[in-house]
Amino acid sequence: MSTATDVPLALLADDARREEADALARRAADLPARGWVEHRMAMPWSLRVRGRHAHDEDTAQVVARAYALVAEIDEQLSPFRPDSALERYRRGELALADAPRSLRQVHRRCLLAREETDGAFDAWGWRDGFDPTGLTKGWAVAQVLDVLAEVDGDVAVGAGGDVAVLSRTGLPWRVGVEDPEDRSRLLGHVDLRDGAVATSGTAARGEHVRVPGGGAATGLRQATVVASSVVRADVWATTALVLGAVRARGRLHALPGTSGLLVEPGGTVHRWATP
Amino acid sequence: MRRIVLSTLATVSGLVALFSYPTSLDRPLTSDATAGTASGTSTAEPTSGASATADATPSPTAGTTTAPADDTSGTTTAPAEGTTTDGGLADGTYTASTTMRYGAVSVTVTVSGGAVTGVSGTQSSNDPKSEQIAAGAMPTLDQEAVAAAGDAGIAMVSHATYTSQAYAQSLQAALDQAAQA
Secondary structure, three states: OOEEOOOOHHHOOOHHHHHHHHHHHHHHHHOOEEEEEEEEOOEEEEEEEEOOOOOOHHHHHHHHHHHHHHHHHHHHHOOOOOOOHHHHHHOOOOOHHHOOHHHHHHHHHHHHHHHHOOOOOOOOOOOOOOOOHHHHHHHHHHHHHHHHOOOOOEEEEEEOOEEEEEOOOOOOEEEEEEEOOEEEEEEEEEEEOEEEEEEEEOOOOOOOOEOOOOOEOOOOOEEEEEEOOHHHHHHHHHHHHHHOHHHHHHHHHOOOOEEEEEEOOOOEEEEEEEO | OHHHHHHHHHHHHHHHHHHOHHHOOOOOOOEEEEOOOOOEEEEEOOOOOOOEEEEEOOOOOOOOOEOOOOOOOOOOOOOOHHHOOOOOOOOEEEEEEEEEOOEEEEEEEEEEOOEEEEEEEEEEEOOHHHHHHHHHOOOEEEEEEHHHHHHOOEEEEEOOOOOHHHHHOOHHHHHHHHHHO
16 A cells, blocks of 8 residues: 655645535436446457436447547557558558558657657657557547547546546546555545546556666656646656656646646655646 | 755745746746745746745744644644754745736645655636646545445546456456446
8 A cells, every 4th residue: 555645734635625526526426327348459448428318329329439439540550460550651651641640640749749758758769660659548548538528428438547538517527546556446536527647657567668768667656647638648647657756756746737646666655736 | 044944945936936837938926935934035046037036924824834744733833943954954844825827826845854855736726727627636645445436436547557357357347347237
C-alpha cells in the first residue's frame, strides 16, 4: 500500500466539499447505466453509457460503431501487422500525404508532443525509426469518445488505463486511480465531467517505458495525469516516467490545466493541480 | 534568520511564477506571501520575465500559516526562532497566493528539518472549466478497497497498461462485469 505523505494538510479533504462530491457521485451511480467490454489492439476496451438511453437499441448500435472504429484504427496503425499503413510508411512504401487520416493525425500529434515535452516524449527516439505506439492508444480513445458522444447521455471510454469521459447530465464520472503496490486498491479518485485521466507506470508490464536513447525509465513508479484531452494526459503521464521523480514534479507543476498523482519508487505520493 | 526567511519567500515567489506561467505574458503578477517568522519585503524575479513581489507580514494569520509538522495540536502558531536548523530553512508551512485570469492560485511549501519537503498548489476560481480542474479534478487521496469502490460510485479505473491476463484480475474487470449485468 502506498502512503500519502507530502501533501500539506490544508489541501486535504475539505469535509463539506467532499460530502457534496460524494453525494453527486452517488446520484450519478444511480442513473441507468450499461457497460461493454471488448478486446481490441491487444487490450480490453471498456465503454459506458449512462442516462435514460443507456439500454436503447440505438445506443448499442453507436457502441458497435465505436468498436468498429477501434478495429479500423488498429488495422491502420498496428506495428504488428506488416500490411498496416504504419508499417508501409515505415518501409517507405507509403507517403504520409497518401496515408489514412489516422496515421497523418498521429504523426502530427507525435511531432507536437516531442516539441511540447522538449524531446522527452519522442516517437523517433526508438531503435528503428518512427513508432507512434505510445500515442496511438490515447488518440484512439479520443476518437472512440467522439463516436460515443452521439448518444444522448453520459459516456466514458477506458482502454489500457486511459480514461476519457463526457457528461451531459452534469453529474460527474468518478474515475479511480489504481494503487501500483496493491492492484486491488485505489490510490485515489477524481470526478470529471469533460476530461481524461491517463496513468503510466512500471507496475503492470514491468519497465516498458524507455528513456529516448537510453535504458528503462525507473525514476518514478507511476504517474497519473488529469487533463482536458486524453492524448495530452497520456503524453504527460509517459513523459513523467521518462523525466523521473524530481524533474517530473517541476515540469508537471508548470503545466496549465493539469492535475494528478505521482508515485515515487519509495511509495511517496505527490499530488498537484495547476489551473 | 531573516536571510533564511527571505530565501524561502523567494522560493515561494518562484513557485507562484511557475503556476502563473499561462498568464505571465499578459500582465504583471502580484503575490502576497505570509510566513510565520518573516518581516520585511522580498522581491523575486521569476524566469518568465514577469515581476512578482512577495510581501511578508510578521503576524501569523490563521489559514495561511500553520504549525510545524512536529506540533500535532493543529494550531496556527508560528514556528519559534529556535526551530531553525543551521544553514537550513525555518520549519513550517508557507503559503503564497496570486491572482490570475481564472482566479486565485495558492502555493504551499512545507519545510521540515530545514528542507523543503512538500510543495502543492490549489486554486479557487469563477471560471467553470478551471474550477473543475482545480476542485473536482484534483485527485482525492484515498485508500479505497475493492469492496468499497462500487459504493463510492467509482465507474472506471485509470492504471498502468497491463496484459489481458492482468486485466482479468483487476478492479476494472470487476466494474466491467457489474456494468454489463
